[in-house]
Amino acid sequence: MLLITAVIGxxxxxxxxSQSQFMIRGYGHAGFSSFSSDGETESSFQGGTFAPxxxxxxxxxxxxxxxxxxEIEDDEVAIxxxxxxxxxxxxxxVTLRGGKFLLPFGTFMERLHPSWINRLSSTPLGYxxxxxxxSTGIGFELRGAAQVGSGKxxxxxxxxxxxxxxxxxxxxxxxxxxxxENSEDNNTNKAIGGRLGILPFSNSSVEVGLSFYSGKVGDKxxxxxxxxxxxxxxxxxxxxxxxxxxxxxxxxxxxxNQSNVDDATYIEDDGAGPEEYTFxxxxxxxxxxxxxxxxxxxxxFIKNLEFVWRYSELxxxxxxxWAEESTQTAFGVNYWMSWRSVFKFTYQTTDTIGGHEGGKxxxxxxxxxxxxxx
Numbered sequence: 001m002l003l004i005t006a007v008i009g010x011x012x013x014x015x016x017x018s019q020s021q022f023m024i025r026g027y028g029h030a031g032f033s034s035f036s037s038d039g040e041t042e043s044s045f046q047g048g049t050f051a052p053x054x055x056x057x058x059x060x061x062x063x064x065x066x067x068x069x070x071e072i073e074d075d076e077v078a079i080x081x082x083x084x085x086x087x088x089x090x091x092x093x094v095t096l097r098g099g100k101f102l103l104p105f106g107t108f109m110e111r112l113h114p115s116w117i118n119r120l121s122s123t124p125l126g127y128x129x130x131x132x133x134x135s136t137g138i139g140f141e142l143r144g145a146a147q148v149g150s151g152k153x154x155x156x157x158x159x160x161x162x163x164x165x166x167x168x169x170x171x172x173x174x175x176x177x178x179x180x181e182n183s184e185d186n187n188t189n190k191a192i193g194g195r196l197g198i199l200p201f202s203n204s205s206v207e208v209g210l211s212f213y214s215g216k217v218g219d220k221x222x223x224x225x226x227x228x229x230x231x232x233x234x235x236x237x238x239x240x241x242x243x244x245x246x247x248x249x250x251x252x253x254x255x256x257n258q259s260n261v262d263d264a265t266y267i268e269d270d271g272a273g274p275e276e277y278t279f280x281x282x283x284x285x286x287x288x289x290x291x292x293x294x295x296x297x298x299x300x301f302i303k304n305l306e307f308v309w310r311y312s313e314l315x316x317x318x319x320x321x322w323a324e325e326s327t328q329t330a331f332g333v334n335y336w337m338s339w340r341s342v343f344k345f346t347y348q349t350t351d352t353i354g355g356h357e358g359g360k361x362x363x364x365x366x367x368x369x370x371x372x373x374x
Contacts, residue, residue, distance in 0.1 A: 019059045026052040026067070029115040031344075031369030037361055046369075047072035049115070051082070063087045083136055097141040097158075104143070104156040104195040105211045106234040106255040108287075109135040114373065119251075119291050120332045121346040121367035124312035126285025130322070132259040132314070133234065133285065134163065134180040134213060139190070152204065154197040162191025162215035165228055168266050173321040175266040176281050178217060178230060178259065187226065191215025209236040217261065230261045247296035248303075256286040268321075279319035287312035293336075308332035308346075316354075324355040340373035 028050045034043035049071040056064040066084035070077060085099030102110040108127060112118055113135075126132050137160030145154040161182045168175025193213035200206060211234040218225030239252040261281035267274050289310040297303040310330045316323055330348035337343065346367040353360050 019057070021057040023055040023057075024052055025055060025374060026050070027114045027116045027371065027373040029369050029371035031121070031367060033121075033368075034366045035363055036365075037363040051114070061089045063089075093144045093146050095143050097143060098139070100136055100138045101141060101158075103134050103137045103158070103160070103193065103213070105134050105193065105213055105232070106195070106236040106257065107209060107238065107253070108236075108255055109133065112253065115369065115371035116340055116342055116373040119289065119306065119308045119334065119344075120310055120330050120348075121344050121369045122330065122348060122365070124255075124285070124287035124289075124310065125314035125326050125328050125350075126257055126287070126312065130174075130177065131285075132178070132232075132283045132316070133257045134232070136181070137161065137191075137193075138183065150202040152199040154199075155195065157192075157194040159190045159192050161185040162189070163217050163230060165217040165219075165225060165230075165261065165264070167219075167222070167225060167264075168268075168321075172266070172268055175268075176261065176264070176279065176317065176320050177322060178261065187216050187218065187220035189216035193232075203241070205239060205241040207236075207238040210234075211236070218264070225264055228262045228264045230259065232257070232259045234258070242295060244296075246292065246294075248292055248294040251291045251293075252289070254286070254288045257284060259283045277319075279317050281317050281320070283314075283316045285312065285314040304336045306332075306334040306336060306342075308334065322355070324352060326350060326352040326355065342371055344369045344371065 028048055030046060030048040032043070032045050034041065049069065051067060051069045053065065053067045058064065064086045067082035069080035069082055072078070083100045083102055085097050085101045088096040090096055104110045108124065113123065127135070137158065139158055139160030141156060141158035143156040145152060162185065163178040163180045164182050164186050166174045166177040166179055191213060192215060193211070195209055195211040197207050197209040213232040215230065216228065217230045218228035220226050234255060234257045236255040237252070240249065242249045259282065263278050263281065265276050265278050268277055269275070287310060289308065291306055291308040293306040295303050308331065312328045314324060314326045328348055328350040330346060332344060332346040335343045344367070348365045350363045
């Protein structure tokens with residue numbers, strides 16, 4: 001008994017609480033959407049979307065994060081693997097990240113796209129399916145921040161598998177589009193990218209960012225495409241401050257994206273035999289968003305309201321099969337039930353020339369969503 005007591009006592013003296021911690025966070029939303037185009041209207045309730053984020057702290061220097069997304073598509077549950085990566089804190093100024101992560105190409109996809117953070121129920125033109133701005137990548141990244149005088153900077157430098165060029169072999173109408181979701185690289189050249197953010201004022205109310213993303217996108221086994229390269233860049237801007245003159249918080253966000261892909265030769269066959277063609281494969285998109293929340297109002301109801309306006313535009317190559325010129329204007333009124341739970345009403349109108357449908361069209365959309373972060 002004395003021996004057991006001595007062993008237990010010695011263990012108790014050497015025991016240290018585990019540094020490991022596990023946490024589940026995330027977000028979700030549900031609501032209603034309605035679209036009207038050319039006299040036809042479609043409307044539907046939208047089933048709840050659940051996006052859990054798993055956070056594991058192994059030690060003070062090693063952490064891991066992952067996000068899944070569960071949503072209902074075509075009466076079935078679709079599961080999306082958004083990202084999963086480790087983080088190693090090298091020092092106060094440098095963190096190493098590896099795996100699949102949200103790309104800091106501008107700020108929208110990395111910081112603003114979750115449903116309870118996005119001030120509107122839709123995304124700006126140029127993002128998502130057939131968008132020209134990348135959202136995730138698989139690779140490694142160095143990122144960090146530092147104080148510079150009275151201001152600050154943050155930075156990111158990363159390398160990933162990079163995008164792949166759609167050559168139109170399976171769908172000739174999409175020849176020249178960049179495909180960003182690549183689990184394996186189609187060539188031995190890795191894409192490199194980065195972002196530099198500058199916050200010039202001590203209160204961090206303004207941030208200006210510059211991003212780039214570059215690499216070969218052609219298949220190494222196809223001689224006519226193996227050297228095709230893509231160069232993307234983006235500018236972003238943010239201003240957030242409570243202004244006494246308007247008795248509330250003004251939040252301005254903007255981002256411009258440019259995509260330039262080297263000239264390549266594609267094959268078109270409309271039934272009369274294959275023909276070769278090429279085009280200037282340059283695209284751009286941008287959005288500007290302004291929101292106002294009267295936080296200094298004496299009414300609890302009014303101070304929880306938020307008014308949002310956003311304009312976005314997308315322009316793709318005019319000689320491509322997927323040529324498109326689109327503009328979109330969106331208005332929103334939100335009610336914040338808490339700092340991470342919001343009820344959103346959004347109206348938007350989109351005018352398009354070209355695109356996959358061809359011709360000229362105008363679509364009005366109405367969205368009613370409840371989003372919550374947890």
